[in-house]
Amino acid sequence: SQTIHQWPATLVQPVGSPLSLECTVEGTSNPNLYWYRQAAGRGLQLLFYSVGIGQISSEVPQNLSASRPQDRQFILSSKKLLLSDSGFYLCAGQTVHEQYFGPGTRLTVT
Amino acid sequence: QQQVKQSPQSLIVQKGGISIINCAYENTAFDYFPWYQQFPGKGPALLIAIRPDVSEKKEGRFTISFNKSAKQFSLHIMDSQPGDSATYFCAATFQWGSVNSGYSTLTFGKGTMLLVSP
Numbered sequence: 001s002q003t004i005h006q007w008p009a010t011l012v013q014p015v016g017s018p019l020s021l022e023c024t025v026e027g028t029s030n031p032n033l034y035w036y037r038q039a040a041g042r043g044l045q046l047l048f049y050s051v052g053i054g055q056i057s058s059e060v061p062q063n064l065s066a067s068r069p070q071d072r073q074f075i076l077s078s079k080k081l082l083l084s085d086s087g088f089y090l091c092a093g094q095t096v097h098e099q100y101f102g103p104g105t106r107l108t109v110t
Numbered sequence: 111q112q113q114v115k116q117s118p119q120s121l122i123v124q125k126g127g128i129s130i131i132n133c134a135y136e137n138t139a140f141d142y143f144p145w146y147q148q149f150p151g152k153g154p155a156l157l158i159a160i161r162p163d164v165s166e167k168k169e170g171r172f173t174i175s176f177n178k179s180a181k182q183f184s185l186h187i188m189d190s191q192p193g194d195s196a197t198y199f200c201a202a203t204f205q206w207g208s209v210n211s212g213y214s215t216l217t218f219g220k221g222t223m224l225l226v227s228p
Contacts, residue, residue, distance in 0.1 A: 043199075043218055043219075043220040044218045049215075090154070092153075094214060096205075097214050098144065099156075101146075101155070104151070104153045
């Protein structure tokens, strides 16, 4: 089975600052990778997915971008954070139908 | 429309009782229905999943019941324990492309916060 690593675990950033969240996967090769955001306490919103190196699809227009420089690395970025970017960010990897989630990054934009 | 409706939003059950969470979907192309359990500050963990050709699946105290004609499925937690207190998400998915090279879009319900009182 695959293991999803995310860092940092928590992050406090001022409005207008850049962002880089990293996700790495072990235990599988060429995984499909996903970035989700979870608003305070509740549902998961799919932000980006990637089926391979350099292949990124966006689900919703936003202030964020994603990149996949290596097979098992998925990065979520922003050039200038907004207050509305605060949330719990989750990376997931796919094995056939199942998606397995990482531990998440709690981002607070102040 | 790819929507999954989950109810109730929150649920309080006494220890030893049965917790029941319901979900309904619209898209008949969905072919896999997982449930996730999430503890505060943690990522969701896959709990149990079912395919539409099966009406029930049981793993320990957790059972999924699936009604294909009604487009509904539910999670039953038997003998609920305080350690089961968490947020539960149902989801539905279908596979794009081939099994080995496609990707699956997970559509989540909005979650149910379960509290099992001691």
